[in-house]
Amino acid sequence: MIKNSLASISDVAIYPIISLTIFVSFFVLLGYMVFRADKKYIKHMEEMPLTDEVYQKD
Template sequence: MFKYYFEQIHNVEIWPIISLAIFFTFFIGLLWWVFRMDRSYVDKMSNLPIDEL
């Protein structure tokens, strides 16, 4: 049923490629941020729930 709707959209085949590129870029950016994160910041954030007790 949805196949007929997608046939009416011009250049519909590009949208899955764009969404995959956005996901891949976000995932790589997130990995880059995690690996470059300062260790003292990670320790501070991990102790945050304990410090409030």
């Protein structure tokens, strides 16, 4: 039933390509953001659960 429904849609082959492009783009962007992140901030967030420091907004 689903196969017949998809077969009736014209140019249905473009949807998997678009989905893959969005998926890959998201993870490439995420990887870029991780490698460009401030190392001090990451270290601070890493150690937060182990300290008694309480975040106070100035």
